[in-house]
Amino acid sequence: MQEASDEQLIKAAAAGETAALGTLVERYKDRVLTFMAWHFSLPPEEALDMTQEVFLAVWKSAGTFRGESLFRTWLFSVARNVGLGYFRHYVAKKAESAGLLFGDEEFENIPDGAAGLLEGLEAEERRALVRGAVQALPDKLKAALLLREWEGLAYEEIASVLQVPVGTVRSRLHNAYARLLKSLGEKDL
Amino acid sequence: MSCDKDMKRDVLLLAAGLLPAARAGGVEAHLAGCPACAALRQAVLEERAALKEAGAPLLAAGRRFSVTPELTAAPARRFAFALAAAAACFAVFVLLRGEPRPVPGAPGGGMTPAPSGGFSVAEGSGPAPSDLLLKLSGRRAAPVYISGPRS
Numbered sequence: 001m002q003e004a005s006d007e008q009l010i011k012a013a014a015a016g017e018t019a020a021l022g023t024l025v026e027r028y029k030d031r032v033l034t035f036m037a038w039h040f041s042l043p044p045e046e047a048l049d050m051t052q053e054v055f056l057a058v059w060k061s062a063g064t065f066r067g068e069s070l071f072r073t074w075l076f077s078v079a080r081n082v083g084l085g086y087f088r089h090y091v092a093k094k095a096e097s098a099g100l101l102f103g104d105e106e107f108e109n110i111p112d113g114a115a116g117l118l119e120g121l122e123a124e125e126r127r128a129l130v131r132g133a134v135q136a137l138p139d140k141l142k143a144a145l146l147l148r149e150w151e152g153l154a155y156e157e158i159a160s161v162l163q164v165p166v167g168t169v170r171s172r173l174h175n176a177y178a179r180l181l182k183s184l185g186e187k188d189l
Numbered sequence: 190m191s192c193d194k195d196m197k198r199d200v201l202l203l204a205a206g207l208l209p210a211a212r213a214g215g216v217e218a219h220l221a222g223c224p225a226c227a228a229l230r231q232a233v234l235e236e237r238a239a240l241k242e243a244g245a246p247l248l249a250a251g252r253r254f255s256v257t258p259e260l261t262a263a264p265a266r267r268f269a270f271a272l273a274a275a276a277a278c279f280a281v282f283v284l285l286r287g288e289p290r291p292v293p294g295a296p297g298g299g300m301t302p303a304p305s306g307g308f309s310v311a312e313g314s315g316p317a318p319s320d321l322l323l324k325l326s327g328r329r330a331a332p333v334y335i336s337g338p339r340s
Contacts (some may be wrong), residue, residue, distance in 0.1 A: 022255065029250040037248055044248055051250060098236055110197045112225060117232060118239050130243035149237065150245040170207050174198065177205055182237055 006071035014062035019063070025055055026143055028072070031151070032079050039143035039162070040083045050086060054079045069160075072151055076161045084163075105171040110178045117184045133183040141176040192219075192226055202227045204338035 004012070032054050037047035057078050065074055105161035109114060118126050134142060147153045147161060155173070159166045192200075199216045202208040208216065220227050 011321045025255060030247045031245075031256050034245065034247045037230075042233055047248070048250060048254070052254070107194075107198050109194060110201055110229065112229065116235070118235060123242070126239060127243040128240045131246040134240070134243070145240070146245055149240045170202065172200055173205060173207055177201055177233055177236060181232055184236065 006075075007065075007067055010058075010062050010065050010071050010074075011067075012079060013059065014065065020054060021055070021059055024058070024071075029055070031052055031146070032075065035076060035079055035143060036083055038139045038146060039080065039120055039137045040087065050083055051079075053086075054082045057082050069157070070153075073153060073157050073161060076151070076153075080161055080163065099135060105175065107171050108175045108178050111182045111185055117181075129184065130180075133180050136183065137179055141172055141179070143174040144169060145176045192223060196226065196230060200229050201233055204230040205237065 002018070004023070006024065006027070009020040009024050011023065029051060033044075033047055033051045036042055036050045036054070037044055040050070042050065054075075058075065061078065065071065092172070118129070121129065134145065135146070144158060144162070146156065147158045153161065155169045156166060158169045162169065196216070196219060199208055199212060200220065203213055203216050220230060
């Protein structure tokens with residue numbers, strides 16, 4: 001079961017194999033939790049409850065996964081819908097004001113590039129520095145970065161998951177990279 | 190030398206794999222003759238490599254987090270429980286406004302007994318309230334940690 005692909009597992013889950021769902025939960029629980037916390041700007045405890053709702057929705061709608069996209073693209077779409085459903089019911093205004101629903105954003109200014117910013121650092125130090133800089137980004141930029149850099153989604157897929165125009169994905173990612181460059185440049189390495 | 194904002198934006202988008210193909214050729218040509226923009230592209234490529242190496246600073250759901258078939262059935266059972274509770278309230282209401290209101294100790298009196306087969310929580314129709322509360326509170330009690338590096 002551990003070796004099976006995501007797509008095989010979701011099909012097995014649709015056929016009623018609870019162990020398959022369990023494996024998917026183990027594989028994705030932290031990633032979905034982080035996505036919920038970042039994309040919807042939720043505190044961890046609330047994001048955890050929402051994550052549970054996401055996997056319940058996955059369990060119930062496993063049969064609707066047709067394999068036309070990667071499982072993780074589908075999963076994050078389910079997560080986004082669960083989150084948005086929550087916001088629609090309870091705090092729609094918050095979602096709107098957090099820029100979750102609509103709109104391109106401005107491209108931020110980019111600092112002059114200087115290659116080799118992280119040279120000369122020990123690997124652990126470099127990792128800590130980068131992770132600290134990521135943590136300091138606004139939530140919605142982190143969510144876009146998560147889908148792009150660590151989940152490996154194409155930007156069209158990210159637009160589909162987040163239900164925003166491609167231009168918005170581009171500007172969010174652009175701003176994330178620009179802010180990180182600035183932040184790492186200010187470390188005076 | 191520092192190029193204009195639009196060119197720097199396109200250089201960054203190119204390095205991030207986000208520039209539409211139609212604009213990529215022009216930016217590539219510019220990069221060949223512009224050390225500042227070439228350095229910017231290199232910086233973005235290094236930044237992306239560092240991001241991959243560092244891994245996402247994920248939150249951790251904790252080992253107790255799980256989605257079990259038991260829990261997936263919970264909404265239906267919660268509904269059954271709510272229905273049973275509503276029936277109980279209705280039964281109490283009917284009892285309290287029964288006509289005529291019986292007088293304890295009066296001949297032939299005594300409190301009207303609940304009709305047999307009236308409200309009860311059928312075996313297996315839902316969790317006992319305490320179980321339900323435990324389950325719901327247990328969900329919230331799961332700890333959330335910031336994890337170490339993940340990739």
